[in-house]
Amino acid sequence: GAVVSQHPSRVICKSGTSVKIECRSLDFQATTMFWYRQFPKQSLMLMATSNEGSKATYEQGVEKDKFLINHASLTLSTLTVTSAHPEDSSFYICSASLRGGFYNEQFFGPGTRLTVL
């Protein structure tokens, strides 16, 4: 149980286009989903916290107009990278917390490798 999927696993796009990444909790309801960005051989940088039915909370320095997050249901959150630039190339990982309970741990998706040409 507690499986999180991401789609696509890899995406290559041209500079200036938009890319949508999906994060799904397959067998549980996720009240909260988190979006991270990871550069090569570096730690995960939290981009935003997404609560179902409300606006995402973005970390300082993350442009909310560039990285659009939607958490429309208890099993799906999406991250849209708008007007992508080569510097947006990175590994994006989502995680999801089970609904209910205070000690909920996060379950991580397999990640999406974005390459912007």
Added chain:
Amino acid sequence: AQSVAQPEDQVNVAEGNPLTVKCTYSVSGNPYLFWYVQYPNRGLQFLLKYITGDNLVKGSYGFEAEFNKSQTSFHLKKPSALVSDSALYFCAVRDLLERGSTLGRLYFGRGTQLTVWP
């Protein structure tokens, strides 16, 4: 402020030898501690966690970690390393006093690359 430190970028051990990956933390309240492992181009896999109780926590794949409150440490250990344990290891902490819209967020260390030589 909440933070996690993994002082070693790399740890190298021979197969069959014990391994330790170090982690220290800083939180305002009581810590909720985790270890995760990441293989190349993959997401994070959960190894173990500590909330309360016995200071020695046993997890997946033979790993264990010891919580030391006085030293604010949560070192990851394994008695006998395997080549297949080679991966990137992350320590993370959640502050149980944190509330609001970011409830549940984790603070990660920078990661330690473990290499086990055959």
